[in-house]
Amino acid sequence: MDSDHMAPSTGAHSLVGGTASQPKKVAYFYDSDVGNYAYVAGHPMKPHRIRMAHSLIMNYGLYTKMEIYRAKPASKYEMTQFHTDEYIDFLHKVTPDNMDSFAKEQSKYNVGDDCPVFDGLFEFCGISAGGTMEGAARLNRGKCDVAVNWAGGLHHAKKSEASGFCYVNDIVLGIIELLRYKQRVLYIDIDVHHGDGVEEAFYTTDRVMTVSFHKYGEYFPGTGELRDIGVGAGKNYSVNFPLRDGIDDEAYRAMFEPTIEAVMTHYGPEAIVLQCGGDSLSGDRLGCFNLSMAGHANCVKYVKSFGVPVIVLGGGGYTMRNVARTWAYETGELVGEQMSKQLPFNDYYEYFAPDYELDVRPSNMENANSHDYLHKIKSTVIDNIRRTGRPSVEAFTNIPNNPLTRDDEDSDIDDDEDADNNPDVRSTERRQDRRIANPADYDDDSEDDEYRASMGIRDQPGRDKSRNITAHVNPDAAKPDALDKLAGLDDLNDDSALSTRQTSPAGSRTPAVADEEDGDVDMDEAEPAEPAEPAETAAAPEAGSTDSHSPSNNLTPPESPTGAGVPAPDVEMEGTDEAAKADVAEEKQAEEKQQGEAERDSENAKGEVRTEVAKDS
Ligand SMILES: [Zn+2]
Numbered sequence: 001m002d003s004d005h006m007a008p009s010t011g012a013h014s015l016v017g018g019t020a021s022q023p024k025k026v027a028y029f030y031d032s033d034v035g036n037y038a039y040v041a042g043h044p045m046k047p048h049r050i051r052m053a054h055s056l057i058m059n060y061g062l063y064t065k066m067e068i069y070r071a072k073p074a075s076k077y078e079m080t081q082f083h084t085d086e087y088i089d090f091l092h093k094v095t096p097d098n099m100d101s102f103a104k105e106q107s108k109y110n111v112g113d114d115c116p117v118f119d120g121l122f123e124f125c126g127i128s129a130g131g132t133m134e135g136a137a138r139l140n141r142g143k144c145d146v147a148v149n150w151a152g153g154l155h156h157a158k159k160s161e162a163s164g165f166c167y168v169n170d171i172v173l174g175i176i177e178l179l180r181y182k183q184r185v186l187y188i189d190i191d192v193h194h195g196d197g198v199e200e201a202f203y204t205t206d207r208v209m210t211v212s213f214h215k216y217g218e219y220f221p222g223t224g225e226l227r228d229i230g231v232g233a234g235k236n237y238s239v240n241f242p243l244r245d246g247i248d249d250e251a252y253r254a255m256f257e258p259t260i261e262a263v264m265t266h267y268g269p270e271a272i273v274l275q276c277g278g279d280s281l282s283g284d285r286l287g288c289f290n291l292s293m294a295g296h297a298n299c300v301k302y303v304k305s306f307g308v309p310v311i312v313l314g315g316g317g318y319t320m321r322n323v324a325r326t327w328a329y330e331t332g333e334l335v336g337e338q339m340s341k342q343l344p345f346n347d348y349y350e351y352f353a354p355d356y357e358l359d360v361r362p363s364n365m366e367n368a369n370s371h372d373y374l375h376k377i378k379s380t381v382i383d384n385i386r387r388t389g390r391p392s393v394e395a396f397t398n399i400p401n402n403p404l405t406r407d408d409e410d411s412d413i414d415d416d417e418d419a420d421n422n423p424d425v426r427s428t429e430r431r432q433d434r435r436i437a438n439p440a441d442y443d444d445d446s447e448d449d450e451y452r453a454s455m456g457i458r459d460q461p462g463r464d465k466s467r468n469i470t471a472h473v474n475p476d477a478a479k480p481d482a483l484d485k486l487a488g489l490d491d492l493n494d495d496s497a498l499s500t501r502q503t504s505p506a507g508s509r510t511p512a513v514a515d516e517e518d519g520d521v522d523m524d525e526a527e528p529a530e531p532a533e534p535a536e537t538a539a540a541p542e543a544g545s546t547d548s549h550s551p552s553n554n555l556t557p558p559e560s561p562t563g564a565g566v567p568a569p570d571v572e573m574e575g576t577d578e579a580a581k582a583d584v585a586e587e588k589q590a591e592e593k594q595q596g597e598a599e600r601d602s603e604n605a606k607g608e609v610r611t612e613v614a615k616d617s
Helices: 048-059 085-093 099-108 121-140 170-178 196-201 249-266 293-304 320-335 371-386 393-397 409-418 431-436 449-454 483-493 495-501 534-544 551-555 577-598 607-616
Strands: 026-029 067-069 146-149 185-189 208-215 238-243 271-275 310-313
Touching: 026 121, 026 320, 048 320, 085 121, 121 146, 121 170, 121 310, 146 320, 170 185, 170 196, 170 271, 170 310, 185 249, 196 208, 208 249, 238 249, 238 371, 249 293, 249 371, 271 293, 293 310, 293 320
Parallel strands: 026 067, 026 146, 146 310, 185 208, 185 271, 208 238, 271 310
Antiparallel strands: none
């Protein structure tokens, strides 16, 4: 089916950023369920922003320039390519109803405050990770040049710990997938927060270079110093660019482009994963940078200009309307579309008042990054990058537990030949991969104050890592999306439409109108089931005509056994949290009997996954 899509990338390498507009085959991953999940009332992380971005993307007509896929959600087994079995088991079984009996585990796995238990948590993680893994698999097979998954980019999740709103690290899982075919993978992170989970996973290997640009100093997660460069074989293959508040477009570009250019020249990655966290935008609720939409998107444009296969992911971003604008604009950038400044009408039009424009403007906040400071850091970073190289085959075969060295030919052949028919191909045995992270190696915390001081890096008060991302709220954040409430109420009127579509209790027990503090209403679950998104109509035939990893998933939304035909407990959208919980408690209990371990054994999951889910129970 896909033979006509086999043409290899024709992208020419160019070290001059921003010029490449040669046609690229773009695979875009979107699961229309994703916007239905809600963390808890008032939580700044709102999966709904992904649906908003998607609505813009579709209404701008970008679907004509890319292939749209609904990925098979990552299975438990796939998640354990990086995470521990115990941790994934916990994520799979914990629910808002039974969480009280897991107090110990919650503490152990840092599930609680920032990373709450919510309905459909595991499924949400599966969607996020599935898109990134499938993007990696398509890239590996040369079936696309660019893969986009705005539901991915959850860079803080650790091997056995949730962190910073992230539970399952889709990025690490995607990179592990890429490493099966690619010798060198570059990870770039432009989220305002340090990409700690990804860095940690690959801190000891030269097969992945991680480059993170982030706010550093009295800020979550507290890691990402300039001097943190990797250890052992991975020395100099972790790059950290610590920044201060208020960095603007010009300053960002002046350090980003030369840094990435040096990496491309000296490291020569075969694939790139770009995390586009939107909390580095001006006015973000939790961020502290001052990037405009264009300044943020310039990173995408620049990275794309090298013509190296790239996976583009989401990440943070807590002022929804601006995140949606930017990710839509960046999607347009990737498909080479000139987008009108005037937003097209879309499902969430009211959110974009008063200007209804495709833009995020910078503020007049001060840029605390002096020219000298940036120059100093940049020089050091580039000096370190120059010490890297393209690891020789001998070099990586010497890395213990290297995923590639144990990759048997058979599985590669399977991957190549059976991929179209076998949605589980990502599950080939790679158990050793999870050991790619070697925590003992990077616990090197010896102080080097002089060194850091010479670079202008202040000690962070109490170097204990903050476990709470929400401890840092941007006092200069843009005003809450005042119209969110309006939109939420509009959706309440439509709530009958959504009930049949809930594939799970996902988000259904979070009150829609509950966030009084900031007026930033959680309205995810109040969304019409299948908002009149061009996406869905466009996606189905498109996806069906291609050989996605999981063709069946493209057309049939996964339905949980109890989902079909059972009206979602809409009542809670009108009531308080407590009332809502009481109202749905009974129904929920009944559901759980049927759900249990088989809850994700959907129509779409094929043999291996079924077996695996059953076995895990
Ligand atoms: Zn972030």
